[in-house]
Amino acid sequence: MNFDLTxxxxxxxxxxxxxxxxFQLMALSAFLGMILAVILLLMRLSGKWYWSWPAQxxxxxxRGTPILVQIFIIYYGLxxxxxxxxxxxxxxxREPFGCAIVALSLNTGAYVSEILRGGVLGVDRGFLxxxxxxxxxxxxxxxxxxxPIAARLxxxxxxxxxxxxxxxxxxxxxxxxxxxxxxRRLLRPTRYLFH
Amino acid sequence: MTEALIRMQNVDKFFGSFQALTNINLEVKKGERIVICxxxxxxxxxxxxxxxxxxxxxxxxxFIGENELTDKVKNIDAVRREVGxxxxxxxxxxxxxxxxxxxxxxxxxxxxxxxxxxxxAMKYLTRVKIPEQAEKYPVQLSGGQQQRVAIARAxxxxxxxxxxxxxxxxxxxxxxxxxxxxxxxxxKEGMTMICVTHEMGFARSVADRVIFMDEGEIVEEAKPxxxxxxxxxxxxxxxxxxxxxx
Ligand SMILES: Nc1ncnc2c1ncn2[C@@H]1O[C@H](COP(=O)(O)OP(=O)(O)OP(=O)(O)O)[C@@H](O)[C@H]1O
Ligand SMILES: [Mg+2]
Numbered sequence: 001m002n003f004d005l006t007x008x009x010x011x012x013x014x015x016x017x018x019x020x021x022x023f024q025l026m027a028l029s030a031f032l033g034m035i036l037a038v039i040l041l042l043m044r045l046s047g048k049w050y051w052s053w054p055a056q057x058x059x060x061x062x063r064g065t066p067i068l069v070q071i072f073i074i075y076y077g078l079x080x081x082x083x084x085x086x087x088x089x090x091x092x093x094r095e096p097f098g099c100a101i102v103a104l105s106l107n108t109g110a111y112v113s114e115i116l117r118g119g120v121l122g123v124d125r126g127f128l129x130x131x132x133x134x135x136x137x138x139x140x141x142x143x144x145x146x147x148p149i150a151a152r153l154x155x156x157x158x159x160x161x162x163x164x165x166x167x168x169x170x171x172x173x174x175x176x177x178x179x180x181x182x183x184r185r186l187l188r189p190t191r192y193l194f195h
Numbered sequence: 196m197t198e199a200l201i202r203m204q205n206v207d208k209f210f211g212s213f214q215a216l217t218n219i220n221l222e223v224k225k226g227e228r229i230v231i232c233x234x235x236x237x238x239x240x241x242x243x244x245x246x247x248x249x250x251x252x253x254x255x256x257x258f259i260g261e262n263e264l265t266d267k268v269k270n271i272d273a274v275r276r277e278v279g280x281x282x283x284x285x286x287x288x289x290x291x292x293x294x295x296x297x298x299x300x301x302x303x304x305x306x307x308x309x310x311x312x313x314x315x316a317m318k319y320l321t322r323v324k325i326p327e328q329a330e331k332y333p334v335q336l337s338g339g340q341q342q343r344v345a346i347a348r349a350x351x352x353x354x355x356x357x358x359x360x361x362x363x364x365x366x367x368x369x370x371x372x373x374x375x376x377x378x379x380x381x382x383k384e385g386m387t388m389i390c391v392t393h394e395m396g397f398a399r400s401v402a403d404r405v406i407f408m409d410e411g412e413i414v415e416e417a418k419p420x421x422x423x424x425x426x427x428x429x430x431x432x433x434x435x436x437x438x439x440x441x
Contacts, residue, residue: 133278
């Protein structure tokens with residue numbers, strides 16, 4: 001078995017292209033996931049059961065099942081349903097990239113929402129009482145006091161989650177989407193086995 | 196005789212089944228300075244927190260000027276515009292500089308333009324003698340400085356009344372004086388004040404009336420001289436003997 005250095009060299013451009021996809025996946029799903037997380041958070045904090053319950057169920061399901069299963073269900077499972085194929089979302093869900101984005105965003109959204117909630121619950125009541133005493137309204141307290149303090153409290157946990165997200169993007173390669181690690185796995189066996 | 200600025204009539208407050216306030220009747224006139232004292236858990240904080248609706252009372256009525264405190268958000272907002280509060284634990288917003296701490300409510304609640312809010316902030320920081328700390332963050336200040344900032348923050352809103360909830364209890368002894376000095380100045384200028392405090396020297400020299408609470412009730416109410424030299428109630432006597440021997 002000869003070890004072909006030129007193969008490594010030749011594959012560098014494709015791996016670099018893979019890095020590009022990894023970053024796109026990460027950036028997009030981190031962004032969409034954050035939007036989702038904030039929506040879920042607001043639903044949970046609304047104090048209305050008809051907002052809070054669906055958010056809780058969503059979070060429970062997406063945190064309670066493996067990300068790989070979620071990717072598979074979205075990529076292989078959803079197209080089995082006719083109405084999905086007829087829906088306006090089909091152009092996204094038909095593509096592996098689109099499916100990966102959807103799966104990763106939903107998953108990270110659920111986790112980040114809980115992280116943010118931890119931050120919000122960690123805000124000292126005294127600050128909010130001081131704000132109330134000064135006459136700030138509920139939404140002003142949320143925007144100017146709770147959010148910045150909670151964001152600082154949540155930052156360490158969020159950066160951990162970001163790293164998990166990075167690792168999860170590699171799972172997206174299982175649905176034929178070739179990011180950096182995906183390309184390497186494809187390159188290796190063809191040469192080793194058949195050379 | 197002028198109309199009372201604060202009127203509490205037969206006020207009860209429950210936390211679950213626990214009664215924290217029982218039949219509180221209190222009138223405070225404009226410019227009056229009230230000191231409230233009493234043992235821990237006697238309901239002092241609860242009483243003053245009912246005045247700006249940080250706690251909701253269950254029975255009775257509370258009026259601040261023309262406004263009655265009810266569920267109406269409009270009334271609550273109106274009352275909070277007239278009533279400032281200073282807390283034991285300062286509660287400065289940790290993510291804002293000192294001057295921002297003083298500006299934020301002016302801008303959001305009173306809709307005062309930024310430049311003017313800053314000017315007012317600096318004016319009151321100068322009054323509490325720490326204008327040079329304006330651009331620092333709360334953690335960079337000593338406890339006494341933080342509490343003076345908290346007083347300045349309340350003053351920026353131009354309140355009619357300021358409530359103090361044990362403003363010096365969290366301070367090291369050497370810093371208590373600087374905060375009491377600021378409070379004494381305020382009293383001299385005619386601010387209506389209700390202070391929960393165990394600083395008996397302050398009570399003697401500043402208060403118009405001292406109120407003693409125990410187990411959620413107002414037990415005794417008297418001018419400072421009378422209160423300290425000739426307390427009537429047994430519970431007051433016991434309490435005074437305890438704190439004055441410390
Ligand atoms: N949010 C709350 N829930 C339940 N009980 C409470 C609550 N706040 C206060 N209490 C109870 O009400 C009583 C009066 O409390 P309050 O804080 O008014 O006392 P205080 O006189 O200010 O005491 P301290 O000197 O310790 O500050 C206490 O027994 C306290 O345990
Ligand atoms: Mg108290």
